[in-house]
Amino acid sequence: MLEIIIGGYAFLVWLLCIKLKVIPWNIKTQVGAVSGGLALAATIILTINVVTPSSSDVRAINYVVEVVPRVSGTVTRVAIEGNQRLKKGDVLLEIDSTPYRLKVKQLEAQVADATASAKTLWQDLDSAKTQTIAAQAHLDLMKKRLGQAQELAKAGAGNQFDVENFATEVKKAESSVANAKTAEARVTTKLEAVVGPDIASVAQIKAQLEAAKYDLESTIIRAPTDGYAVNVAVRPGNFLTAMPFRPAMSFVEHEQRIVAFFEQNELRFIKPGDKAEIAFKTLPGDVVRAKVDSIVWANSQGQTMQSGAVPNMPMEHLNAPLAQKFAVKLTINPENKPFIPMGARGGAAVYTEKLAPLHLLRMVMIRAQSLMNYLVLKLH
Structure with missing residues (x-):
């Protein structure tokens, strides 16, 4: 397009100066025509460099x-080849899941055992309450016998040995009541320590089970988004580790x-x-x-990088x-x-x-x- 404009300008100069001779064609007009053409071209170029x-x-x-990979293990399957268009979620490769499946089964068994143990806590609570009632009843009886022995001793119908004996039995009964209440409180505390619908011991193992299931799912590595894999050099039998400086592929x-x-x-x-x-x-x-x-x-x-050194200013360089x-x-x-x-x-x-x-x-x-x-x- 620039050539067309310059060509039109040259045609106009030829028409006016040579063909129609409206303007005399001498050294002054020749220099002026060339200078005008150069000025026109420079103006157009400099202008379009700004506006476009x-x-x-x-x-x-x-x-x-x-x-x-999130987990370590031996590669059992490479599901893709390089430079193939993939959708998000497509399987890239699989890692041997045997140890992770066994870990899940182990924790599932522990959850079942912990759940059963949690159910027995209610029975333990009932038993502890019963023992507390029995110990309290025995304590009340021993206090009653102690009072009776003291009255008989004052009246001269009893001896001091019985008073001392029942006093000792009261001490023992008080200790039994305290132990029974402690056992009852211990069971109550376990039952009150809940996370959601589960008691703490069950919730802890369930959390471990969820983590193990997540590790098991991570043995199947999927495409993070739509795209394609390059540098697919991994092969079945390779051992992958969860280290950022050893990627399986890009x-x-x-x-x-x-x-x-x-x-x-x-x-x-x-x-x-x-x-x-x-x-x-x-x-x-x-x-x-x-x-x-x-x-x-x-x-x-x-950008100034964080550093203990004073940054060099451009004026300190030989050439900025x-x-x-x-x-x-x-x-x-x-x-x-x-x-x-x-x-x-x-x-x-x-x-x-x-x-x-x-x-x-x-x-x-x-x-x-x-x-x-x-x-x-x-x-x-």
């Missing part, structure tokens, strides 16, 4: 999840982010919602339509570092989105609300760039 900024650094970014999420990087002085008119077009190298001849989602107003040059670019997030309509591989690169143009007629120039340029992607420029 372009980026030569567009990247398709996918999140990658390192698949690390899983590439289907969700994708398109990011274009612009110079810092190109963003003055870009706003969320502006239209954009992208020419990916993996899609030669195609122009992908998009919209501006947001501008990431941050880069690493503005170049200003880093800012990222602009672009969104593509999912209904018309072509397959864009992770790591795809290309160029993009954003069409702001300023000077809309000049957008046509950038449209021509981005389409020319897309056609240039057909060329494979290498000699080997």
Whole structure:
């Protein structure tokens, strides 16, 4: 498009100066015509770089999840091959579940035993209450006999030995009552210590059982989201451990982010919602339509890492570092989105609300760039 404008300008100069001779064609007009053409081209280029900024650094970014098992064990089955499209929840691989199934059975037996023991606590409580009543009745009887022995001794009809004997029996009976009440309180405390519908001992084992069942379920590793697995080198017989630095494979999420990087002085008119077009190298001849989602107003040059050292200022360097670019997030309509591989690169143009007629120039340029992607420029 720029070539067309310059060509039109040259035609106008030829028509007025040479064909119609309205303007004399001399050294002054020749220099003026060339200078005017250069000024026109520079003005157009500098203007479209502001109102329709372009980026030569567009990247398709996918999140990658390192698949690390929660439990350790021997791999018994690898359910997938690499680079296959998967849905969330699809089985990736299975670990030998034998020790985890046995642990679940063991805890299920302990739950049954603890539940039965909990039921006997009510019987123990009834027995403790009965013993308390009996001990209290014996204590009352011994106190009565002690009182009678003391009255007889005062009247001279009894002896002091009986008084001392019944006094000792009262002490023993009081101790028995205290022991019976302690036993009753112990059983009552166990029955009152509940977690939900269960007493504490049963709830504790049930929690262990739930954890064991979770470990058993974790022996089947599933896809965390839609996507595909890469680097599937694990095979049946390999032993996997729950360590983050030894992942079983890498899983590439289907969700994708398109990011274009612009110079810092190109963003003055870009706003969320502006239209954009992208020419990916993996899609030669195609122009992908998009919209501006947001501008990431941050880069690493503005970050100060936590440290005990005083940071160096740019003026202390021989040459100040170049200003880093800012990222602009672009969104593509999912209904018309072509397959864009992770790591795809290309160029993009954003069409702001300023000077809309000049957008046509950038449209021509981005389409020319897309056609240039057909060329494979290498000699080997």
